[in-house]
Amino acid sequence: MGKKSWELDRRTFLKGLGVACMLPYMEAMGGPIQQLSSMSEAPKRLCFVYFPNGVGLPPKDNPHHSLWNWFPIGRGKDYRFTKTLSPLERHRKEITIMGGLSHPKSRHLLGHLAGDTWLTGGDLRGSQYNNSISVDQVAAQHLAKHTRFPYLALSSDGGIGYKSRVSTLSFDPNGRPIPSEHRHREIFERYFAPGGGETSQLRRKSLKQEQKIVDLVLADSKRLQKKLGKNDQMKLDEYMTSLNTVEEQIKRNEKWLNVPMKDFNADHINLNPNATVDPESYIRSSFDLMVLGMQTDITRVMTYMIxxxxxxxxxENYPKLALGLNKGHHSISHDKSKNHWQEWGSYDQWLAKQYAYFLDKMKSTEDEYGPLLDNTLVLYGSACSSTHDAVNYPLVLAGGKNMGVKHGTYVDFQEEFPMSNLFVSMLHTLGIPVDTFSDSTGKLETDILG
Structure with missing residues (x-):
């Protein structure tokens, strides 16, 4: 039987933009860019770094508490680091440690599920998956007009994973996960190679061809939509939303085609790290690419799921590979053996070392406005505390000196303020005028962010 005139080949797809868009299986199948060069103000940037499975929090009556508790001893400016966060000691003046914040709708979830809501505050209770836009995407909507790309979403695994166990921190306005990237050489060639690795003339021709394909598929999809059932229409709507995003990036690429990249040196970046052999090199190469992205101002919004x-x-195997432990990260977090707290604390410390490396790079790398860290807000943390409880999120905020951020303290909010209040304050610090985000009740009650 021949294919009906309105049927679309599911293998219709687009490549070349870092995205592959393919029609989903259906029942019926059987704003203007503002160039940075014209700006006089320093760019304001936002970055999120995430680690899973919570942190080690030995009870106060346990001798390991003063050694391996993730949160410091004492509060305010006179706090004392335990061994766990000691790698951050050299950045004490550039960081604020926060405890007590969480998302109200996630507090009674298994901590692993709360990972999907770390930047959204969405509602995953019950049988429905009602996630919402992530705060980085709110920022991207406001800051994208200045840069070649609206955001950069990285992870160690790439893609989106699946509901309740995502491999990305970023979610679109409909609460759908945005695929993350993890292949370093491909990331470098896609975002930093002049013209995407092609000459300007070839790149322009490629963009025109991509636009023709997008126009063709959009036109066919709109004709097809009238003939579909309700379920298929919902699937097609999701597909067309993705396709519209591709189309927007094509237009963005065309506008930036003749704007030269800032000069940079990437000789120090390992573009072929192996996460199954050397996780430290793998993570640090990701951080190096992020720093390069900020230095060249290709984007001002980044997320990284370690x-x-x-x-x-x-x-899961990073503790085995990096520290020679005989258990993976998740296994350590559930273990109750004699060396439990020391092993967990040692791995938490190793993660803190990687974050400290990132801050080192941000502090030592400068653009025309000074150290990158001074014009960037960086939030490091997890969506649960000990034993995967989705409360008392372990958080370290860094940077933003030139935006008026005041660091040097450990703040324990204790009463479980909505974490979305922190996001509202961070957005305000970036000059993004939002009144609310998710389930926020206002700005965070602190003078750290003004």
């Missing part, structure tokens, strides 16, 4: 929840993906 590893996935619940022992999935490459990150």
């Amino acid at each position: 590893a996935r929840e619940d022992g999935m993906g490459f990150g």
Whole structure:
């Protein structure tokens, strides 16, 4: 039987933009860019770094508490680091440690599920998956007009994973996960190679061809939509939303085609790290690419998921590979053996070392406005505390000196303020005028962010 005139080949797809868009299986199948060069103000940037499975929090009556508790001893400016966060000691003046914040709708979830809501505050209770836009995407909507790309979403595993165990931190306005990237050489060639690795003339021709394909598929999809049932229409709507995003990036690429990249040196970046052999090199290469992205101002919004929840993906074996432990990260978080707290604390410390490396790079790398860290807000943390409880999120905020951020303290909010209040304050610090985000009740009650 021949194909009906309105049927679309599911293998119709687009490539070349870092995205592959393919029609989903259906029942019926059987704003203007503002060039940075014209700006006089320093760019304001936002970055999120995530780790899974919570942190080690030995009870106060346990001798390991003063050694391996993730949160410091004492509060305010006179706090004392335990061994766990000691790698951040040299950045004491550039960081604020926060405890007590969480998302109200996630507090009674298994901590692993709360990972999906770390930047959204969405509602995953019950049988429905009602996630919402992530705060980085809110920022991207406001800051994208200045840069070649609206955002950069990285992880150690790439893609989106699946509901309740995602491998990305970013979610679109409909609460759908945005695929993350993890292949370093491909990321470098896609975002930093002049013209995407092609000459200007070839790149222009490629963009025109991509636009023709998008126009063709959009036109066919709109004709097809009238003939579909309700379920298929919903699937097609999701597909067309993705396709519209591709179309927007094509237009963005065309506008930036003749704007030269800033000069940079990437000789120090390892573009072929192996997460199954040397996780430290793998993570640090990701950070190096992020720093390069800020230095060249290709984007001002970034997310990086160091590893996935619940022992999935490459990150589960990082403690074995990096520290020679005989258990993975998720296994350590559930273990109750004699060396439990020391092992967990040692791995938390190793993660803190990687974050400290990132801050080192941000502090020592400058653009025309000074150290990158001074014009960037960086939030490091997890969506649960000890034993995967989705409360008392362990958080370290860094940077933003030139935006008026005041660091040097450990703040324990204790009464479980909505974490979305922190997001509202961070957005305000970036000059993004939002009144609310998710379930926020206002700005965070602190003078750290003004």
